[in-house]
Amino acid sequence: MAARDIDLLKIKNRYHIVGNSPELDMAIRTALSVATTNLPVLIIGESGVGKDVFSQMIHDYSKRKSRKLLPVNCGAIPVGTVNSELFGHERGSFTGAVESRKGWFEEADGSTIFLDEIGELPKDTQAQLLRVLQQGEFMRVGSSKVLHTDVRVVAATNLDLNHAISQGKFRLDLYYRLNTITVKIPALRERPDDIPLLFRQFCIDFAVKNNYQSVSLTKEAENLLKSYRWPGNVRELISIANRVCTMESEPLSPGVSEERVQITSQQLNRHMPHDEGSFIPAVAEETGSGLSPEERKMIFGSIVKLKQEVEELKKTVIALQGGQKTPDAAFALAPRRDESYMAVEEPEPDEQSQEEIGTEVRKTGENALTLEDNTYQAILSSMARNDNNRSKVARELGISERTVYRKLNTMMKLGLWQKD
C-alpha cells in the first residue's frame, strides 16, 4: 500500500497532476496497473479532464516506452480519408493517391496509438479497427494484401458510447473489445475539493513564469470557484486562473510593495463565465446534504428544465392575451423533443440531415429554436474567445472538430456566421 502511494505521488509530480480526490487517484492507479500489459484501454472523461495526459502516462509506463506514442484525433480527420489515414493506401486507389502511403497503424508498429475521440470513427472504420485489435491484421485502401502490425491501442472519448451504441453509431463488439479496462477521469465538478488546489497551482505557475505577485483566494472566492460547473474542466480552469492573475495581480517591480495579493469573490466573479446554468445551484452545494454528484446533476437538470418550461408558458400566455392563438403559442404547448439538459453534446445527425434540421427549426417557430440557438450561441462565443480556432473551440465545448465545422456551415447558411 505504502509503495503504491509513493508511486502515486511520483506520477503526480511527473505529469504535474494536482488533486487528491479518491476518484482521481483511482484513475491513476488503474492506468498504472494496465500500463504494463498489452490490453487496449478506454479513457473516458469530459472535455479537458486530462485524457491526453493519461494516454501518455499509460504509454510511458508500458514496455513500448522507447518508441514514440502516436496520437490520432479521429474527430479531426475527414470521413472520406479516415481509412487511408489509419490503414494507408495504395497508389491510384482514389483520385489524388499519387503514391502509396503507410497509415498510422503501420507507422505505430511496436508502439502505442492513441485514438482520441474514438466515438467519431465511421462504422466501416470501426470494423477494421476491430480486426486490428483481434488479429493485428489490416489492409491498405485499394489493396487486398493482409498486413500485420503490433500496436497497443489506447482510446479516449468524451461521449457516452452507450448512447452512441443505442443510436447505431458505435459497434457493440468494438466497445466490448475496448472497454476491458476503462480509466474514468472524473469531471472537476465531481471533485470540488480539488478545484482550489488546482487554481492555486496554476496561479503559482503564472507568478513564477511571469514574475508576478502571487495570488490567493478568500474562502468565499474558493466557494465561488467550487460552485461553478466547469464544463471545460481543468483546461478551462487554467484559462480562468491565467485571466485572474493577469487582471488582478501585478508584475513584481521595485514600485510594487506587496508580493502577494488576495482575491475576493467579487473580484473573481468578474472573470467567471455567466452563461445560463453555469453555476451549480447553491442549495445543492451549501446544505452539505450529502447529495451525490449524480443527484446534484439531476436536481440541476430539473431546475433548468423547469425554468425553460416557465419561459415557454410565459410566451404562451402573452400570445393568448393578445387574442391571437398564434402557431407559436400552439407550438409552445405541444410536447417537445426529449432533451437531456446535462448532455455535453446532442446526438449528431449526418451532414445532410443536420442541415435540414437547421432550416426546418427556423421555419417551425421561435420556440423551437431555443436548444439549437443555444448551441450556436455557445459556438459563437467560444470562437470569439479562441480567435476562431476550431480545434480549440471543439476542445473547449467538448465536441468534435467535425461537429464545429458542420454547425458553422449551417450557421453560415442561416446567415448567423460569416467566414472572415
Ligand SMILES: Nc1ncnc2c1ncn2[C@@H]1O[C@H](COP(=O)(O)OP(=O)(O)OP(=O)(O)O)[C@@H](O)[C@H]1O
Ligand atoms: N489533474 C490535473 N492537474 C493539473 N493539470 C491537469 C490535470 N488534468 C489535466 N490537466 C491539464 O489540463 C489540460 C487539459 O488536459 P488534456 O488535454 O489531457 O485534457 P483532455 O481530456 O484530453 O481534453 P479534450 O477532451 O479536450 O481532448 C492540460 O494542460 C493538462 O496538462
Ligand SMILES: [Mg+2]
Ligand atoms: Mg484530449
